[in-house]
Amino acid sequence: MDTYRKPQPEAEAPVVCRSCEARHGGLCSALTASQLIELNKHSFRKQIGCGNEVIGQGESVGTYSNILKGVIKLSKMMADGRQQIVGLQFAPDFLGRPFQSESTMTAEAATDMEICCFPRNVVDRMLNEVPEFERRLHSQSLKELDEARDWMLTLGRKTAQEKVASFLYLIATHIDPEEGDQQNFDLPLSRADIADFLGLTIETVSRQMTKLRKEGVITIENNRHVSVSRLEQLRQAAGIDSDW
Amino acid sequence: MDTYRKPQPEAEAPVVCRSCEARHGGLCSALTASQLIELNKHSFRKQIGCGNEVIGQGESVGTYSNILKGVIKLSKMMADGRQQIVGLQFAPDFLGRPFQSESTMTAEAATDMEICCFPRNVVDRMLNEVPEFERRLHSQSLKELDEARDWMLTLGRKTAQEKVASFLYLIATHIDPEEGDQQNFDLPLSRADIADFLGLTIETVSRQMTKLRKEGVITIENNRHVSVSRLEQLRQAAGIDSDW
DNA sequence: CGCTAGCTTGACCGGACTCAAGTGGTGTGG
């Protein structure tokens, strides 16, 4: 049971942000309580069903948002339909692209999810007023850049086996603690999505999963639920050397 | 011949920055003349020979720099020696990673080059004092992120032929105007580098170049010099659809 | 019960890799 709330004239975060704030190593932690209140006036939460498009390729974007729950897949598609997932985003990542109203990718809910939306103009104004706010966004961009480049190594130079192991390792280390731990989790992506993320086909993904299972690195239940016996073994299968 | 310099008490950019400034759609254009003077006190230019390492993987970095001339390749290497180039940087790109003293990649001169170096602490201080400065860096990070993700599509989903065409298209559209134009340029990378950038082997790169040559898309002289007859043809071979 | 969607498995194929030899341009020493 929560302690009784003493009224305080200023500097009290909006009710809706309270339980949320904890997770926010994310964006909102850059704001003071009064700034949060200001932002909160214009923001709204939204449930999104698995598979729904959040931002379309070439679409203009009117809102930014924070991911509260679930996983977003960012993907690019070629004219002939070939597709590549170029990033996954987890809570509490920020979703949206400052300084550019048009998206060059599609953002789609990989799972059922909940997001917190902010109108573009409000955020853009805050960007100019609160340097720490831009610092946070910059910092997330750099994190995404690192991840993208790590994945380029995976896409360009790893074998199918290593790719699949790398994916499992990525999920194991990024899973929302509420939904599993590093030894035991549900895959947020279908085989088709995994294939698009790894630059492989569904069949190859499936075969390599089977292989990892037979080698005792993982066990699989109901197609989606994965257990990892020793994470170190998975790292190794992924070709990740701990020294770096 | 330059016009004679009238002394002005303030607001005059350092001599060394003058000819440079023109190119700087880059970082320094975010600074006022007096800020430039301040930064310039601690900065120095440096020539780097082709193949030299600028920042090593896992090394700590004491300086940032601007690229004045030449091409930097950013690469990652696996424990067994497999290598992937994860980015190319051209003048006037900024080189270095704020908020993190240790690099997760190697930065190496792909060509002979010239850079302008700034001590880390001076830049970090300016980052805090000049919001526009951070805005610029943020903006470049976002540009690099877009490029990385575009390349992920290339690495994950394109054929060898399309990869090589994509590379040639990239160079054609990024080449320093002083060193060539979109129809006619020297490749800044060796076949080995191209292979590492595309996630292919040297042999495959070579074969696909030959194929593009025989199909009349390009002509090659002295291994390095490339002429493109119709850029549109190259785009097409690269699987790039103009609609996006 | 059968239908469908998502996944697995099998057989075969082909594109990119491997290994090896050949070519050409450049620098060096006799």
Add this chain to the structure above:
DNA sequence: CCACACCACTTGAGTCCGGTCAAGCTAGCG
């Protein structure tokens, strides 16, 4: 000036990994 070595690149032959195509399996659901 030629002989030679060296390096970067090209070309060829054979192999293999991952793609393609097709069939089978399983769980959920009308």
